Amino acid sequence: MRRRAHAAALGVALMALGCGYREAVPAFREQDARFGRLAGAATAPSKERMCRSWSGAILARDAWASAHVSFPETNVQNACFTPVHHEGRDVRVAAPPRGCGYPAPAQRAPLLALAEELERLAARPTSHRLFPCTLPPDALSAAALHNARVLRSLAASTQSFPYAAVLLPGHGQIEQEGTALTDYLPGAACRPLREGDLDRLGAMPFRTALGADALRGDVAPLIIASGGAVHSHLVEAFAMLHLLACREHIAPERILVEPCAEHTHTNLRNGGRWLDALGGRAAYLLTDDGIQSEYFQDWNGFEALLGSVDQRSIRDWGYLLGSWRQASSGIRSGFWFTPYRFWAEPREGLGSVTCVDM
Numbered sequence: 001m002r003r004r005a006h007a008a009a010l011g012v013a014l015m016a017l018g019c020g021y022r023e024a025v026p027a028f029r030e031q032d033a034r035f036g037r038l039a040g041a042a043t044a045p046s047k048e049r050m051c052r053s054w055s056g057a058i059l060a061r062d063a064w065a066s067a068h069v070s071f072p073e074t075n076v077q078n079a080c081f082t083p084v085h086h087e088g089r090d091v092r093v094a095a096p097p098r099g100c101g102y103p104a105p106a107q108r109a110p111l112l113a114l115a116e117e118l119e120r121l122a123a124r125p126t127s128h129r130l131f132p133c134t135l136p137p138d139a140l141s142a143a144a145l146h147n148a149r150v151l152r153s154l155a156a157s158t159q160s161f162p163y164a165a166v167l168l169p170g171h172g173q174i175e176q177e178g179t180a181l182t183d184y185l186p187g188a189a190c191r192p193l194r195e196g197d198l199d200r201l202g203a204m205p206f207r208t209a210l211g212a213d214a215l216r217g218d219v220a221p222l223i224i225a226s227g228g229a230v231h232s233h234l235v236e237a238f239a240m241l242h243l244l245a246c247r248e249h250i251a252p253e254r255i256l257v258e259p260c261a262e263h264t265h266t267n268l269r270n271g272g273r274w275l276d277a278l279g280g281r282a283a284y285l286l287t288d289d290g291i292q293s294e295y296f297q298d299w300n301g302f303e304a305l306l307g308s309v310d311q312r313s314i315r316d317w318g319y320l321l322g323s324w325r326q327a328s329s330g331i332r333s334g335f336w337f338t339p340y341r342f343w344a345e346p347r348e349g350l351g352s353v354t355c356v357d358m
Helices: 002-018 047-052 054-059 105-123 137-156 204-216 236-247 264-277 291-295 301-305 309-317
Strands: 084-087 090-093 165-169 223-226 255-258 283-286 323-326 334-338
Touching: 047 054, 084 204, 090 204, 105 137, 137 236, 137 255, 165 204, 165 264, 204 223, 204 236, 204 283, 223 236, 223 264, 236 255, 255 264, 264 283, 264 309, 264 334
Parallel strands: 165 223, 165 283, 223 255
Antiparallel strands: 084 090, 283 334, 323 334
16 A cells, blocks of 8 residues: 555656646747757857767857757748647648658658668668667567668658658557567567557557557658667567557558667657658657656756756767757647757758767
């Protein structure tokens, strides 16, 4: 009884901490990180200096760059910001700003080149920048070969979308050990789920349903399913691939797997790394209307514990991941996300610099 009461109290405390809010757009537009710029007139620091010493190279010049908070709706052209409306399972998305549709014709050749690179990796699995973790060789080969098929399908598509991808974080818990999907690999046939498996998979069935709805609403051409084997031997990205393909009937060629993330901030870093590799500008970051969606808001109670995504990223890697901002209506859990913190700067300069590929 005492343990149950303690767990309930902890849950209440976490919910209180998790309450987040969306900043109102400031009355005045400034040349600073809130609006995708780097404040000051001095020459921008090099990528190496910026990414290895964010506090020294950036924060002394622009204090707003200590957080991801941005207002892309004030400059939709440079941000490639597009609102998305959810009503039940119906999703509607506005047309993308001029020049923001993805993929553009020029991006198709790099997609094919990356597919070839992944096919070589599948044939000879080894460490790779897009798989920043240790995976068993069969799992790495299966993931690389599957993602190569996704890229080839994307390169062959003639349709254009407002976002380059839907970024879908997984949800791990120890109860997932022993489910029917524990050892599932990309490319395998669909498996019947056992009684209780959906409950043990936590938030992933709900999140994958939202992601499927977003694809059916033409928000993006593909989903990046992100999550590793953190709390059990189940790889969250592989489990979401199964749920999307076998339960939501999404073509596997529209589901890219990212099986290395261990926490929410690594979901964003690794997903942003794939987005950059795809040549995309912005992803639609999508979760459920629970504590994670509050964690993604502009500000939340975790700031007081030095536990926000921004604080953890700077502490763990020395740099900020990028910018994100709620783009959804009807739900609170859909966000514009870009790995380019200074997204409004010229793209031939600082506007296309990201640290997630470090």
